[in-house]
Amino acid sequence: MLLKKQTEVYALSQHIAMSAHKARRVIDQIRGRSYEETLMILELMPYRACYPIFKLVYSAAANASYILGSNEANLIISKAEVDEGTTVKKLKPRARGRSYPIKRPTCHITIEVTDVSLPKYVPRTFLEGLKKPKSKKKYTTVTYHTMYSNGGVWDKK
Numbered sequence: 001m002l003l004k005k006q007t008e009v010y011a012l013s014q015h016i017a018m019s020a021h022k023a024r025r026v027i028d029q030i031r032g033r034s035y036e037e038t039l040m041i042l043e044l045m046p047y048r049a050c051y052p053i054f055k056l057v058y059s060a061a062a063n064a065s066y067i068l069g070s071n072e073a074n075l076i077i078s079k080a081e082v083d084e085g086t087t088v089k090k091l092k093p094r095a096r097g098r099s100y101p102i103k104r105p106t107c108h109i110t111i112e113v114t115d116v117s118l119p120k121y122v123p124r125t126f127l128e129g130l131k132k133p134k135s136k137k138k139y140t141t142v143t144y145h146t147m148y149s150n151g152g153v154w155d156k157k
Contacts, residue, residue, distance in 0.1 A: 011060035079112035
């Protein structure tokens with residue numbers, strides 16, 4: 001019997017002030033590459049979307065070293081996706097008292113990092129399968145205390 005072990009960690013950044021189309025242009029270049037190669041690519045690309053993605057990749061690597069205890073040389077960007085966020089709508093004043101709508105799109109970026117040195121499955125021992133889970137109490141008593149029921153200040157005249 002095999003037990004699945006966690007080998008991937010993700011980092012999520014929400015409400016980044018840029019369109020999802022511009023962020024996808026950069027994300028498509030780094031998907032499936034190693035961590036060190038990704039950092040070099042992001043430093044040399046001339047797009048504005050590179051800086052928040054660079055920070056997010058760095059954060060995902062820090063999460064992997066903290067949670068999994070893995071080395072940065074063994075990390076690979078396994079999944080990178082960009083979703084559209086909310087659109088901030090503003091009105092800009094124009095000539096003759098009219099207004100012009102301005103739409104500021106935002107996006108959500110998720111980067112998942114996988115450690116290739118860790119095994120995905122670990123053999124399960126025979127005794128682990130025989131352990132019974134601890135049962136929880138199905139019914140719990142809940143008592144509500146209010147100032148009217150516990151004989152507080154309002155009972156005195």
